[in-house]
Amino acid sequence: GDSVTQMEGPVTLSEEAFLTINCTYTATGYPSLFWYVQYPGEGLQLLLKATKADDKGSNKGFEATYRKETTSFHLEKGSVQVSDSAVYFCALKRDSNYQLIWGAGTKLIIKP
Amino acid sequence: EAGVAQSPRYKIIEKRQSVAFWCNPISGHATLYWYQQILGQGPKLLIQFQNNGVVDDSQLPKDRFSAERLKGVDSTLKIQPAKLEDSAVYLCASSLWHQHTEAFFGQGTRLTVV
DSSP states (O other): OOEEEEOOSOEEEETTOOEEEOEEEEOSSOOEEEEEEEOTTSOEEEEEEEOSTTOEEEETTEEEEOBTTTTBOOEEESSOOGGGOEEEEEEEEOTTTOOEEEOOOEEEEEEO | OOOOEEEOSEEEEOTTOOEEEEEEOOTTOOEEEEEEEOTTSOOEEEEEEETTEEEEOTTSOTTTEEEEOGGGSOEEEEESSOOGGGOEEEEEEEEOSSTTSOOEEOOOEEEEEO
């Protein structure tokens, strides 16, 4: 069945470091791909999305490119801040029944 | 635009008691999801509605969990009787009925079963 695999955390970086969080997926059809973020004590909120192959989603300095050939949607940021500390979830939305399939989440810790 | 509203925010009950959660999705959103999120894990889909019909409830423990979405708007999720392992955050989300649109989440209800 459809699935999303994320790199395990926690990922610990120093402020201003480059960030990559890997996400790969298995799906039939043409899913849309999403990154959500969950800050401590808060709900899930959309960070960015891409709806077709080669689309790049971007928001708040974060970027991810929908790569159909490698079935990947890696999250990147050039210079992280302490305020980016959160749990990041990769998800896909099926094009059949619009079900959301989630990765397990990657906890990101940024040290000053 | 008003977001997804959930209540209560927190609930503590004893095992074998019953509990109900309420969700009011964003106006016009046909799809409504209920998720269970255990600490340190990703959201697990319990049930997905399109309007007032069920799209997927394959992971809903039907011997103790039930959900309804009357008139295709508000939804309630009930647990009866609760078990210790039901302690989790219960998230409600809504989305337009389209593959490219994101889901919007409520703040969740944190349930503790003691």
